[in-house]
Amino acid sequence: MAASARSVLNRLIQRAARPKRSRKPSSSSSRTVIRRHLDSGDLPKTIAALSSSPAPFPTSLYARLLRLCSSKRSLVDVRRVESHLVAFNPSPSTFLLNRTIEAYAHCGSPTDARELFDEMPxxxxxxWNAMIVAYRCxxxxxEALALFSTMNGSGIHPKDVTLASVLGCCGDLLALLLARQIHCLVLKYGYFxxxxxxxxxVDVYGKCxxxxxxxKMFDSIIDPNxxxxxxxxRRYLEAGKAREALLMFFRMIxxxxxxxxxxxxxALIACSEALALKEGHQIHSTVIKAGFEGDNIVGSSLMEMYAKCGVVQDARQLFGQVPSKDVVSWTSMLSGYATCGRIDEAEKLFDEMPEKNVVSWNAMLAGYVRFFCLDEALDLFCRMRETIEIDLVTLGLVLNxxxxxxxxxxGKQVHGFSYRHNSGSNLFFSNALIDMYSKCGCLRNAEVCFRMVSRRDTVSWNSLISGYARYCRSEEALAAFSEMQFETTPNELTFSIxxxxxxxxxxxxxxxQIHAYxxxxxxxxxxxIRGTLVDMYSKCRLIEYAMRVFEEESFRDLILWNSMILGCAYNRRGExxxxxxxxxxxxxxxADNVTFVGVLLACISEGYVDLGRRYFNLMSDEYGVIPRVEHYECIIELLGIHGFMVxxxxxxxxxPFEPTIPMWTRIxxxxxEHGNRSLGERAAKCINKSNPINPVQFEILERTELDTKKEAHHL
Known part of the structure; x- marks a missing residue:
């Protein structure tokens, strides 16, 4: 194995202490041979000619040779060139050593680059720029930012290329504060x-x-390219602001x-996310005018846009017009079918694909997950494990x-698999893991996974907060909601939870306060959100506010109607x-079953016994809603509380079924209360049968006790 940069220099020091033998200067023929091999791009012959020539070469030849090594990604040959350079040049130029550092970077060896950097006199x-770029690449x-800090502290004036690399590192680390400081340096050194x-x-602010x-920074660019x-x-799109991304695209046009x-x-992906079919048509026209019709990436994005906007036939037509379909084209069409719920067609296309990659498999898996075909998803995952190497997206979908x-x-098995393969740092996978533990009620594990995520986003917080809310830990949900606002911006789902x-x-x-915010x-x-607001104000006994939210001029779906009907019923506004x-x-x-719960509760509060019984019968006769336990409970309450004992x-x-124990208790x-001994004793017998340790005994209430119970029920 070739020696590292440090060992090369150490050998040179030892060689310098030995008596030197006279060498013949390199002949022009050696240079001619090397140039010929360089021109033909034959790296092995060039290196062989270099090794057989114990004499220095011009700077231009070394520079060309280092570029050829970089293009071939040949780390061993870069080391050989460096060895020749320092062996036969008493004082190698800084320019060539800088190019050597860059070559090491292109060949993926920042260690060799740093050793050479440290040894340079x-x-x-x-x-400095070459080493910073090496770390970035x-x-x-x-390491790049640490080196830049040392450079800046040494009083060395950074070049614009150096600052651009450092800003890119800030974006990689989502280091917003440091990015602002670098931005100040850009202004300080007059690069604006x-x-x-x-x-x-613009890029680093967008990534953060x-x-x-x-x-603001983009608008200050005089002539953006x-x-x-x-x-x-792209940054607007990644920030979940598809509409703004489209506005900027059309402004560019x-x-x-x-x-x-x-x-x-x-821009087409933004149309897919915003379901902006009209804008998608306009971009399609731009594609034709700009000559991008033959571009596979653009064509695939067009197909996906049409499919996700519900115009699957247009997507299929585009797919049929593609002369040479690659795996990207097939996968885009597959994803379109899967996204809009046409699972059967997605399966057929998936089976027809001549070549599948992990993205294709994940697209089919995501379609199953999206439309709750969970058994099919597990079957597909088992096939994947036998066919292709799965990735973190696959594992995240399986967690879903x-x-x-x-x-x-x-879910724990998937978590263990990812831990054993050191693949738990991906944000998509981490969020899926938090969500899985939250939905399965294992909130302790969800908290541990959440705290281990270094760069949490809104999805991370929503998964944890919804877990708290789902399992009646509302105080902790609100505490997490308050803490979240110091780290990221809540979205509509967060507010709803x-x-x-x-x-x-x-x-x-x-x-x-949340409503006002x-x-x-x-x-x-x-x-x-309006349905959640109506529910919150109704439960907090502020029915007037709930009505105000409900009556706003906007679309009202069944859930919103149900929230308002139930809210009025619970607040004794049955009418x-x-x-x-x-x-x-x-x-x-x-109406659905929830609607009729609200209607029956309203009849209870207003004492409309006959109307309640009529609505109960209408449920199945007119609306096709099969009465559930809660509807039978409402009728028992309606008849019992108003004394209709017969x-x-x-x-x-x-x-159609035996009353439950809560029903017998109410009966x-x-x-x-109303003095029905036979039914009361039957109820007592059923209650005592289920709980013989604490038996009840039927006794008709005295008038004073009855008044007290009525008052308590009214409160």
Missing amino acids: KRDGGT SDCPD PNVILDTSV FAMDDAR DVSWNVIV RGGVKPLSFTVSN VCAGMSDLDR ALAACANIFMLEHGK MVRNGFELDVI RSLELFEEMRKEGIA ELEDFIQRM FDCCR
Whole structure:
């Protein structure tokens, strides 16, 4: 194995102490041979000719040879060139040593590059830049930033290329504070305006999700080029702001800048996420005008856009027009079918694919997961393990399956597999892991996984907060919601979970603050948020606020109607509940089982016994809703609390199942109140059968005790 840079220099020092033998100068023929091999790109013959010539060569030859080694990614040959350079040049030029550092970087050996850097007797700005770039290219951003700090502390003036590399490292590490400091250095050293550096600043702010700063910086660029536009479009897309990405794309087109193919692809992905079919058609026209029709990446993005926007036939037509379909084209069409729920067609296309990669398998798996075909997803995963090497996206999707099936044991197995293969640092996988543990009720494990994620995003926090809320730990959910705001920005889902937690523990003031925050900061109060607000205000006994939210001019779905009907019923506004039910019927919205719970509760609060019985019968006769346990409980309450004991006894006889213990307990109380001994004793017998340790005995209540119970029930 070739010696490292340090060992090469050590041998040279030892050689310098030995008596020197006279050498013949290298002949012009040796240089001619080397140039000929360089021109033909034959690296082995060039290195062989170099090794057989014990004489120095011109700087241009060494530089060309190092470039050839870099292009071939031949680390061994870079070491040989360096050995020849330092052996036959008493004082190798800093320029050539800098090029050697760059060659080591291209060949993926920052260790060799750093050893040479440390041994260099003289360094210039290019040396520092070459080493920083070497670390950046080798995915060592921490070392690059540490070296830049040493360089800056030594008073060495960084070049614009150095600052661009350092800004890229800040983006890799999401080091927003440090990026702002580097931005200040850019201004301090007078590099403004500089389109390359300015674009790098936009890029790092976008990667750190500081999109307001990124936009301000972009708007300050006097003449942004196609790369600058590509950066701002892509960063808006990655920040979940698809509409803004599209606005910037069309602004670029109006400005007469020809987009890169990647920019067009990102704009089409933004159309897919925003379901912006009209804008997608416009971008399709741009694709034709700009001559991108033959670009596979753009074509695949077009197919995916049409499929995700529901125009699957257009996507299929484009797919049929592709002359030479590659795996990307097949996968895009497959993903389109899977995303819009056409699973059968996705399966057929998947089976027809001549070649599949892990992305293709994951697209099919994601389709199964998205539409809750969980058994099929597990079968596909088993086939994947036998066919192809799975990745973290695969494992994350399998964790989603485990969460959907509440299969904690299988989820733990996936977690263990990822731990054994050192693959748990991916954010998508980490979020899926938190979500799986949260949905399976293993909140302790979810907390541990959450704390181990170094760069948490909104999805990470939402998974943990929803886990707390789902398992009635509302105080912890709200505490996590408050802590989240110091680290990232909540979204509509976060607010929905937090408002539900407020409703569960009747924290009205906290719920009001969340509502006000959303209004002040321009968040969209969609139908889901409005339903949660109605539920929160109703449970906190502020029904007027709930009505105000409900009556806003906007779309109202069944869930929102149900929330308002139930809210009025719980707040003893039964008449208003029944009015809302009739309004809902007139708007053509079909009631479900939850609606009828609210209607029956309204009848209970208003004492409408006959109307309640009529609605109960209409459930199955007119609406096709099969009565559930909660509906039978409502009728028992309705008949019992208002003293219709004969009708209650008849209703119990006609029930398709034996009353539950809570039902018998309510019947028992009503019989004591209204003096129905036979039914009351039957209820007592059933209660005592299920709980013989604490038996009850039927006794008709005295008048004073009866008044007390009525008052308590009213409260």
